[in-house]
Amino acid sequence: xxxxxxxxxxxxxxxxxxxxxxxxxxxILVLALFNLDLPNTSIFLTVSLLLISVGTIxxxxxxxxxxxxxxxxxxxxxxxxxxxxxxxxxxxxxLTSFYVVLYFYEGxxxxxxxxxxxxxxxxxxxxxxxxxxxxxASQWFVYGTLYTIxxxxxxxxxILKYRHNRYEQIRTISVMFFQLxxxxxxxxxxxxxxxxxxYYDLKNVWPLNYYNFEQYRINxxxxxxxxxxxxxxxxxxxxxVITPILTFKFGKRWYCSWVCGCGGLAExxxxxxxxxxxxxxxxxxxxxxxxxxxxxxxxxxxxAVIYTYLGYDPDKYWLTRDVFLFSVAGFLTLIFALVxxxxxxxxxxxxxxxxxxxxxxxxxxxxxxxxxxxxxxxxFEAETLRTSYGFLIGAIFSGVIGTGFYPIFGNRVWCRFxxxxxxxxxxxxxxxxxFRITTNGGQxxxxxxxxxxxxxxxxxxxxxxxxxxxxxxxCVGCGICSAVCPRGVLKLENDSMKGRINPTxxxxxxxxxxxxxxxxx
Amino acid sequence: xxxxxxxxxxxxxxxxxxxxxxxxxxxxTIVSAxxxxxxxxxxxxxxxxxxxxxxxxxxxxxxxxxKNRIELVRGYVHHIDTDNKVLKINERDFLSYDKLVIAxxxxxxxxxxxxxxxxxxxxxxxxxxxxxxxxxAPNNDVCKRAVIVxxxxxxxELAEMLNSRHIPVTFLVRESSFWNGVLPQGESAMINRHIxxxxxxxxxxxxxxxxxxxxNGRVKSIIIEETGEEISCDVVGLTAGVSPNIDFxxxxxxxxxxxxxxxxxxxxxxxxxxxxxxxxxxxxxIENRRPIEAVWYTGRMMGETLAQTICGxxxxxxxxxxxxxxxxxxxxxxxxxxxxxxxxxxxHEQHFHWKHEDDTKCITVAYHKDTNEFLGINTFGIRMRxxxxxxxxxxxxxxxxxxxxxxxxxxxxxxxxxxxxxxxSAYNNQLQTA
Numbered sequence: 001x002x003x004x005x006x007x008x009x010x011x012x013x014x015x016x017x018x019x020x021x022x023x024x025x026x027x028i029l030v031l032a033l034f035n036l037d038l039p040n041t042s043i044f045l046t047v048s049l050l051l052i053s054v055g056t057i058x059x060x061x062x063x064x065x066x067x068x069x070x071x072x073x074x075x076x077x078x079x080x081x082x083x084x085x086x087x088x089x090x091x092x093x094x095l096t097s098f099y100v101v102l103y104f105y106e107g108x109x110x111x112x113x114x115x116x117x118x119x120x121x122x123x124x125x126x127x128x129x130x131x132x133x134x135x136x137a138s139q140w141f142v143y144g145t146l147y148t149i150x151x152x153x154x155x156x157x158x159i160l161k162y163r164h165n166r167y168e169q170i171r172t173i174s175v176m177f178f179q180l181x182x183x184x185x186x187x188x189x190x191x192x193x194x195x196x197x198x199y200y201d202l203k204n205v206w207p208l209n210y211y212n213f214e215q216y217r218i219n220x221x222x223x224x225x226x227x228x229x230x231x232x233x234x235x236x237x238x239x240x241v242i243t244p245i246l247t248f249k250f251g252k253r254w255y256c257s258w259v260c261g262c263g264g265l266a267e268x269x270x271x272x273x274x275x276x277x278x279x280x281x282x283x284x285x286x287x288x289x290x291x292x293x294x295x296x297x298x299x300x301x302x303x304a305v306i307y308t309y310l311g312y313d314p315d316k317y318w319l320t321r322d323v324f325l326f327s328v329a330g331f332l333t334l335i336f337a338l339v340x341x342x343x344x345x346x347x348x349x350x351x352x353x354x355x356x357x358x359x360x361x362x363x364x365x366x367x368x369x370x371x372x373x374x375x376x377x378x379x380f381e382a383e384t385l386r387t388s389y390g391f392l393i394g395a396i397f398s399g400v401i402g403t404g405f406y407p408i409f410g411n412r413v414w415c416r417f418x419x420x421x422x423x424x425x426x427x428x429x430x431x432x433x434x435f436r437i438t439t440n441g442g443q444x445x446x447x448x449x450x451x452x453x454x455x456x457x458x459x460x461x462x463x464x465x466x467x468x469x470x471x472x473x474x475c476v477g478c479g480i481c482s483a484v485c486p487r488g489v490l491k492l493e494n495d496s497m498k499g500r501i502n503p504t505x506x507x508x509x510x511x512x513x514x515x516x517x518x519x520x521x
Numbered sequence: 522x523x524x525x526x527x528x529x530x531x532x533x534x535x536x537x538x539x540x541x542x543x544x545x546x547x548x549x550t551i552v553s554a555x556x557x558x559x560x561x562x563x564x565x566x567x568x569x570x571x572x573x574x575x576x577x578x579x580x581x582x583x584x585x586x587x588k589n590r591i592e593l594v595r596g597y598v599h600h601i602d603t604d605n606k607v608l609k610i611n612e613r614d615f616l617s618y619d620k621l622v623i624a625x626x627x628x629x630x631x632x633x634x635x636x637x638x639x640x641x642x643x644x645x646x647x648x649x650x651x652x653x654x655x656x657x658a659p660n661n662d663v664c665k666r667a668v669i670v671x672x673x674x675x676x677x678e679l680a681e682m683l684n685s686r687h688i689p690v691t692f693l694v695r696e697s698s699f700w701n702g703v704l705p706q707g708e709s710a711m712i713n714r715h716i717x718x719x720x721x722x723x724x725x726x727x728x729x730x731x732x733x734x735x736x737n738g739r740v741k742s743i744i745i746e747e748t749g750e751e752i753s754c755d756v757v758g759l760t761a762g763v764s765p766n767i768d769f770x771x772x773x774x775x776x777x778x779x780x781x782x783x784x785x786x787x788x789x790x791x792x793x794x795x796x797x798x799x800x801x802x803x804x805x806x807i808e809n810r811r812p813i814e815a816v817w818y819t820g821r822m823m824g825e826t827l828a829q830t831i832c833g834x835x836x837x838x839x840x841x842x843x844x845x846x847x848x849x850x851x852x853x854x855x856x857x858x859x860x861x862x863x864x865x866x867x868x869h870e871q872h873f874h875w876k877h878e879d880d881t882k883c884i885t886v887a888y889h890k891d892t893n894e895f896l897g898i899n900t901f902g903i904r905m906r907x908x909x910x911x912x913x914x915x916x917x918x919x920x921x922x923x924x925x926x927x928x929x930x931x932x933x934x935x936x937x938x939x940x941x942x943x944x945x946s947a948y949n950n951q952l953q954t955a
Contacts, residue, residue: 484822505825
């Protein structure tokens with residue numbers, strides 16, 4: 001297109017003022033970061049966090065409350081921040097650098113080494129950490145606080161933006177609640193109650209919290225008395241009972257866009273970037289390979305890590321290395337067999353890939369059994385496998401790329417390409433769930449709003465214009481496709497499994513005989 | 522191999538091509554003067570508003586066409602030689618065909634207003650119109666005010682577009698209320714108020730007299746017929762309906778009226794030449810439909826139908842129950858079955874109307890006053906299920922049944938407030954007082 005990008009609408013005076021407040025709030029953090037000696041850190045911290053929150057709130061008020069209710073996407077592709085313009089790139093680079101420092105150079109943030117007092121940015125957060133749990137802050141406390149504030153402030157903005165849409169509002173209140181209570185406050189309070197317990201965000205389910213079954217955590221759970229055991233059992237029940245039941249009833253959205261913290265940030269602070277996800281078919285192909293490879297990786301890594309700290313002697317403890325390996329293999333075989341028997345047709349060509357993944361894991365498990373010593377798996381230390389996963393997936397993928405690249409690749413890069421939890425939930429959603437997005441007969445006009453605003457890069461229109469329901473493993477059920485549809489074509493629903501997947505050739509509204517002729521093969 | 526040539530790459534032509542490919546191995550060529558690839562015309566407004574980029578309006582990726590062996594030719598057809606089965610494209614190229622399908626859509630109406638061809642005066646139909654609007658009205662410095670002439674679906678879309686860039690809009694509507702040739706009074710009046718709430722200067726019962734030019738041949742102002750008032754403006758949008766885009770056919774033997782004349786099989790008077798979509802004109806209207814249906818869905822359905830005929834299963838164009846949809850600024854509209862406005866309805870058609878107090882939601886249900894048969898529904902601000910109404914229309918349900926089962930048809934997102942109870946009690950009250 002030869003057209004130059006039209007001017008973005010200027011910000012109103014109030015919006016400029018609000019942005020200014022937020023920037024000053026951030027600037028205080030930057031000052032602290034550069035170790036400027038701020039007197040009375042609690043006041044500066046309060047002022048900074050208040051300025052950031054109030055700035056966002058005032059901005060949202062002026063942007064949305066001054067207009068009638070409805071879809072608010074005017075100028076999205078003209079604004080520099082939301083169309084990969086210079087502001088977008090700068091934001092991306094700043095965020096990415098922040099994550100690199102956070103994960104690998106926490107010293108730069110002012111973390112005190114060997115019991116020394118915190119300085120800099122982390123020092124600034126000491127008063128709040130002392131208030132909540134009576135200990136000095138860490139870089140993760142700083143991160144958690146900023147993360148929570150981002151979800152709360154931008155959640156407020158999102159609620160105003162969609163104030164005509166109760167699904168969006170309730171969903172957003174839910175992610176705001178789970179972030180504030182489960183991810184931020186409860187772990188701090190639990191530390192106050194029992195400082196032996198490991199940090200545990202109860203809504204974080206394995207394999208998203210891939211570290212949950214590492215030896216040091218298992219030890220602290222076991223040493224943590226009844227509460228510790230309850231937490232450990234809850235962690236296991238979450239995986240095998242709670243998650244499958246909820247996913248069957250509601251689809252993976254119950255987690256990904258209602259509960260999850262990564263999803264929470266993506267849906268609130270990341271909302272302005274949702275349209276930047278790649279919708280091409282090639283991106284879909286890459287997505288499926290990458291996310292399922294991560295899943296295989298995390299299953300093997302976790303199995304190996306647990307394997308190495310289990311014993312050989314069944315008299316000491318019933319769960320020995322061999323019992324454990326055989327249960328993992330048995331469980332996977334059971335799932336594989338059930339899917340192949342009952343869902344083979346729905347899988348189509350994908351069945352082959354599923355089989356490859358399955359056999360890769362089983363062979364690896366056998367190899368572990370045959371060739372491993374007390375600490376080694378083949379030639380690798382289990383510890384090496386664990387740290388590589390932590391580095392590659394936990395830090396680089398979910399943090400640096402996943403969030404740092406929001407303004408470039410969209411807000412769900414991690415959830416779409418990387419999250420092994422999303423892969424498991426998605427698999428169940430595709431195979432065994434009542435959830436689908438229903439297409440409303442022949443009403444689609446192929447406009448493309450649904451596809452454009454799908455953060456997961458699903459080409460929603462491709463289904464809608466065929467009158468076909470959308471049953472995709474990656475769909476997180478955010479409901480935005482339905483919201484932006486100008487013709488009321490899409491509806492997120494939980495209904496019976498029968499007729500959930502319904503490809504049609506000729507759409508409703510045409511000659512009944514023709515529809516019969518063509519659609520019923 | 523039989524060569525099917527389709528003129529026009531809109532929804533009708535592309536649907537036809539896709540379905541022919543599904544059914545056969547025939548050679549397929551689509552000729553378009555407008556764009557290289559198919560795009561959704563109804564989505565052009567969102568490009569100007571910054572909701573989407575132009576490429577997002579294209580439903581298929583570029584590799585789709587090669588993969589499905591659908592040849593795309595960019596060019597303007599000047600003449601159709603039906604004796605030799607040859608098209609003349611771009612003055613010098615020739616393309617021969619075995620079967621020809623005309624699917625060239627519409628063009629904006631111009632009713633001979635003085636000044637209608639000035640710079641800054643335009644319609645809103647094609648990609649070229651969108652490009653022109655981007656040039657004529659990039660912002661409210663260049664375009665200090667725009668005047669829109671014609672109160673239909675395109676007119677209100679254009680108003681919404683300009684509004685999104687804070688360009689003041691004066692909206693001239695000939696009728697006494699917005700689109701009241703189609704919408705019943707209660708709905709039309711609600712939309713009038715909604716338009717005004719968006720700070721659009723809506724002028725009802727107002728006609729355009731002339732468009733005045735500045736020294737450079739650009740529009741400077743318009744004069745209103747009724748009052749003689751002069752309104753200065755930089756852009757005039759002509760949105761008084763569309764008519765078939767068939768000027769290039771006039772030099773051929775193909776019979777035309779307002780559109781290309783076709784029978785129920787979508788065949789023209791010339792063998793192996795067909796017409797579908799906006800440009801096709803039925804010899805006689807089908808049931809309550811118009812002879813020319815300029816609607817996305819009917820274009821698509823004609824494409825689905827004609828593919829059967831071309832691939833050896835000759836069938837009539839026999840659309841099912843009428844449905845349509847639109848969006849008026851923030852208010853979505855859907856219709857199933859037939860609801861006519863007071864102007865055009867017949868005596869037997871009676872209406873039940875319900876409107877929510879927030880003035881953004883209402884429904885009108887049409888029924889036969891003697892038999893109580895349900896005839897159709899218009900719904901504003903409440904989404905309803907196509908399949909449910911299609912079934913009820915086929916089953917000839919009466920209005921009592923529909924009103925009592927309305928909740929089954931609800932298609933609003935989860936957690937939305939429901940209004941079926943309010944609607945039913947209003948219906949029962951009205952029936953008792955009537």
